[in-house]
Amino acid sequence: MTKRLLHYFFLLTCICLVSESVDAQNYQYPVFSPTANTIPFANSTSNLRQWIYYPTDFYGAPSGTITTLYFKASGSGNVNFANLTIKMGATSLNIFPNATFVTGLTTVYNGAYSATVMPSNYVVVNLQTPYLYDNSQNLIIEASQTGFSPGFSIALATTGVVARSLYGASTAVSGTVQDRLADMGFDIVTGTCTNPIVAGQSFASPAFGVCPGSSVFFGLSGTSVGAGQSYQWETSPSASGPYTPVGAAQWVPNSYVNVSNDGYYRAAVSCGFGVAYSTPVHVSVSTGMSGTYTINSFYPESPTNFHSFAAFTLALSCGVVGPVILNVEPGSYNEQVVFNAVPGSSATNSITINGNGATIMAAPFTSNRHVLKINGTDYLTLANLNIVGYDQTYGYGIHLTNGAENIVISNCNIDLSAISSTTAGNSGCIVASASGTSVTSAGNNCSNIVITGNTLTGAYHGISINGSSGSSQAVTLIASNQIQDFYSIGIVTTNVNGGVLKNNNISRANRGAVGVFEGIEIGTGTKNMVIDGNRIHDTHNSATTQSGTAYGIYASSCDAPAGSENRVINNLIYNFNSGSGTIYGLYNSSSDGFYYYHNTVVLDNVASTSGTTRGLYQLTSATGIDIKNNI
Known part of the structure; x- marks a missing residue:
């Protein structure tokens, strides 16, 4: 039987x-x-x-x-x-x-x-x-x-x-x-074992890129089973043997083994006096990655080809000894991806992910809100990836945290348009935060970050970058991004020292249910920031009758000391088209050290029926304010 x-x-x-x-x-x-x-x-x-x-x-x-x-x-x-x-x-x-x-x-x-x-x-x-x-x-x-x-x-x-x-x-x-x-x-x-035994094929997870001393899961496929059947795992440096036992015999085929060296593993499967040996599986131990790798499920897994981002990031945890380039086969990868700290990474030994239009998709949830997390990783570039969250409540497209440094996010498409939640902490396309459940948590989250040429759609926030309170980190550059159809805030920075927000196209034309609009918010602790050449427009195209406040560039309680002023220059703010409510092109509330130069603000919605409109509004006293050549 x-x-x-x-x-x-x-x-x-x-x-x-x-x-x-x-x-x-x-x-x-x-x-x-x-x-x-x-x-x-x-x-x-x-x-x-x-x-x-x-x-x-x-x-x-x-x-x-x-x-x-x-x-x-x-x-x-x-x-x-x-x-x-x-x-x-x-x-x-x-x-x-x-x-x-x-x-x-x-x-x-x-x-x-x-x-x-x-x-x-x-x-x-x-x-x-x-x-x-x-x-x-x-x-x-x-x-x-x-x-x-x-x-x-x-x-x-x-x-x-x-x-x-x-x-x-x-x-x-x-x-x-x-x-x-x-x-x-x-x-x-069910039933009892019988002879002759079919031992089957050994498999290991992971089989490639195993860090020395790591735990590897071994199992069998295609084996006959039954009560009374036992399994003794064995290892050898070569497929032909000789093999030596690993641990004790057990009555289930699954086993975890700490692997320190390359080797072959098989199971001696016994039923009474009968014994058969499974086809061995080879486990490759990594001494550090260097060179070009792929994620491509159309080809067998190997030391240089992986079937998932999870397998690749596991191999990365062993460290790098040279620059690493990953080429991803176009297709959909349904997984939440986490990049952790990588031993040996540096300006020379950098890690580059060429997405080639591949899609990472996931349904984040309460305590795991990311689709892709950069957790203390240094010298990582993400290029040409589609990142999609399909939960309706939660989603951080990319979550930067725990001191991620020298990160480039380029030409990616982050789509969180499935989210309908109006809770601020639930969602953001790109988030630098110390918390997994808040998009605005201060901490040593990231520094030297470059975010360029991306399209960000949906969520409550487009980009939310938060540094440590009293010890600001540098953003470096957020430029030429298309940030669209967010619920409330396009870009917000807090506790950020230095950097440029430049040539971003920020709009909310296609979202019907919306909240307060803030194109760019310069928040507490931000200094030495240049906000240059951004286009902020089309706030209520699909929600023209909704009242509420709309801000082009918003600063509140953000005091930059003398010599570290924030500069708002050459921005174009136009087509704020809510049917009613309060509109501010440039808004400053009790924020010292702001220069407003060469900005153009056009607030001429003829369809508006009520409300208040201000081109530039200064609320409460502030020092170090300079306003020149604005239209």
């Missing part, structure tokens, strides 16, 4: 049944707008959670032996727990009727746990004690931990799951009932 290992996953917005031969990590998980939460895997006080699952959540999974659990994380990276405990049990409960934790469950995992989050962001837990699953009964799964460093936020369903979660402290007898259900899955074995 043929035996098969089945994989069943409860997903946030749809439930998919997958039946494959030991190939768990290769599935696609269509998760749309999940809610991320630190409980229980990244919370020191509420570190236990129970969930109730129905047999229908797993679309007809048979009764059998569960060997492995998969929990969906909200992002990639490493996880580590001093102690992780997983318990399971059958229940007649459909919901948690009160706040008392269910007891009498079977412990299936208890001990230290360390691993790398798998592709599609699943955390894989091979059970120490297999669980006998009855598909006629509901299932309770309990997870708790102590000593996370780091842990992970788990992806949770929030609709159609009334009172199916209970969380609290692992030492407590009761907690809090919640309408949540984790995106998770399991592997299940």
Whole structure:
């Protein structure tokens, strides 16, 4: 009789049944707008959670032996727990009727746990004690931990799951009932193993660009399975051997191995006295990147070709020893991308991403609002990429944070037009902020940033750059960008020292639901800034009857000291076309050190029926103001 290992996953917005031969990590998980939460895997006080699952959540999974659990994380990276405990049990409960934790469950995992989050962001837990699953009964799964460093936020369903979660402290007898259900899955074995064994093909993730000493996930595809079958992973410097064992034999094919050198890995698969060996897989260890690489899924993965941005950025984490150029095959890449600090990067050893019109797309959510994050990366150039967020509430097209330096963003198209939220902190096409949930958080976010030739569409903010309070960073250059159809603010800077905002085309012609309009806002702590040659226009074309204030260039409580004045020169402000409301071409409220030279302000909307219009408006006293040759 043929035996098969089945994989069943409860997903946030749809439930998919997958039946494959030991190939768990290769599935696609269509998760749309999940809610991320630190409980229980990244919370020191509420570190236990129970969930109730129905047999229908797993679309007809048979009764059998569960060997492995998969929990969906909200992002990639490493996880580590001093102690992780997983318990399971059958229940007649459909919901948690009160706040008392269910007891009498079977412990299936208890001990230290360390691993790398798998592709599609699943955390894989091979059970120490297999669980006998009855598909006629509901299932309770309990997870708790102590000593996370780091842990992970788990992806949770929030609709159609009334009172199916209970969380609290692992030492407590009761907690809090919640309408949540984790995106998770399991592997299940039915029947017993038989000979002859089909060992199958070994695979590794990642197989290329592995940093020395990193954890690599190994598994098998195409293997026969059954209760009583065991797996012993082995390694050798050559494909032909000899092979030596890695760790102890186990009864699941999945295994994490810390890899320090290039080598081949295979599994000795045993059933009774029968043994078969899987086809080996080669793992390539990186000593640092240099040269030209590609992302191209039409060709096999190799040390120089990757199938995803996640695989490329993982390889980058090993460091660079020379300049790196990445050429991306045009197409769509559905993933949230994070560039972290890269050891060895410098003005010479720079990293250049040639997007070639490829599209990175994602549905950001509450705690992970970025489509692409530049997290402490230095000497990185992003060119000719399409960056698309398709969530309706959240989205930071590019998020600069944690001291990113010498970054160039050039000729990219960032589209967040799907966002309808009117909350300022939820969205921005390009954001430099110390927070993942606020676009205006001060901090050492970035310096020496060049943003040129991009088209930015939608979101609340077009560009929001924030430095450290009292210790400004330099923007350098934001120039020749098309910034359009944002909800409220085109460009805003706070705590920025130096730089040029030049020749940007800022408009809001195609957005119907709009708020206050600010073409450019020069905010607190900004000094030595040149605002030159920008066109700010067409504020209410699709919302002509909406009242509200519109500002061309806005400065409020931004005091530049003598010798560090901000210069507003050669800007063209026109076609402010709201049907009513207050309009200011140039606005200064209590902001010292501003020079206004050679600007043209045309506010002549004949269709306006009421309101107040001012070409240049100075509110409250300020020193160091110079106004010359404006029209």
